[in-house]
Amino acid sequence: MTLTLAALCGFAFLAGFVDAVVGGGGLVQIPALFVLMPQLSPALLFGTNKFAAVWGTLSAALQYARRVPPIWHTVLPASAAALLFSFLGAHTVSAINPALLRPLILILLLSVLGYTLWKKDFGALHAPRLSRAQQLWIGLATGALIGFYDGFFGPGTGSFLIFAFVGLFGFSFLAASASAKAVNVVTNFAALAYFVSHGNVLYATALPMAACNVAGSLAGSRLALRRGSAFVRVLFIVVVGALIARFAYDIFSRG
Numbered sequence: 001m002t003l004t005l006a007a008l009c010g011f012a013f014l015a016g017f018v019d020a021v022v023g024g025g026g027l028v029q030i031p032a033l034f035v036l037m038p039q040l041s042p043a044l045l046f047g048t049n050k051f052a053a054v055w056g057t058l059s060a061a062l063q064y065a066r067r068v069p070p071i072w073h074t075v076l077p078a079s080a081a082a083l084l085f086s087f088l089g090a091h092t093v094s095a096i097n098p099a100l101l102r103p104l105i106l107i108l109l110l111s112v113l114g115y116t117l118w119k120k121d122f123g124a125l126h127a128p129r130l131s132r133a134q135q136l137w138i139g140l141a142t143g144a145l146i147g148f149y150d151g152f153f154g155p156g157t158g159s160f161l162i163f164a165f166v167g168l169f170g171f172s173f174l175a176a177s178a179s180a181k182a183v184n185v186v187t188n189f190a191a192l193a194y195f196v197s198h199g200n201v202l203y204a205t206a207l208p209m210a211a212c213n214v215a216g217s218l219a220g221s222r223l224a225l226r227r228g229s230a231f232v233r234v235l236f237i238v239v240v241g242a243l244i245a246r247f248a249y250d251i252f253s254r255g
Helices: 002-022 026-036 042-067 072-092 098-118 132-152 157-167 173-197 203-227 229-254
Strands: none
Touching: 002 026, 002 042, 002 157, 002 173, 002 203, 002 229, 026 042, 026 229, 042 173, 042 203, 072 132, 072 173, 098 157, 098 229, 132 157, 132 173, 157 173, 157 229, 173 203, 173 229, 203 229
């Protein structure tokens, strides 16, 4: 068990690092939990993952807020809508099989990657293009749509948020990552409350993983702040590529 916990802590550090920069920490942490602790129920593994991850997300959000203050009149409406619609998405899971969305999400991710590679200056500069009122309403719509997706399905939420903040609002990749973290904190704590209330957290594993996730998150956010939007863009492309590979494997392996 000691070796297993040490390995999980290593994966938690890596997940926190990646998630702090561009999101996608679940790509690292969730598979590690399922592979190294196969005897546990999925609900307990997901709850343990969420407990370990949420503190890293919070620490990253605080790090970014000190250097890249979130644009609150955009972030707060998006967070409120994401919180409400993530609950609606979670309730919808019982009526519709989320796996049916995989081909559509794969197409969206391919489009995101293609557009980011094509537009070399995409997200290089922070140049908000919307009025304050437009940011409010588009923030609400963005939070509702991505929040519903997060509650209903989940993988890639952080990457979709970053792409939305860059593509729709004209944020730089660095500012978009900071804003995405602020929204993610709200939805992650809502999900954590559900898992905790249902007893689906293995605290003996989750607590040391949380400490390592925070350490990775601090390292990732500090490196992103030091290296700037160009670094965030490169890691964003890598993570979106990994998400595409995962969705393609899920679709074609079930063929």
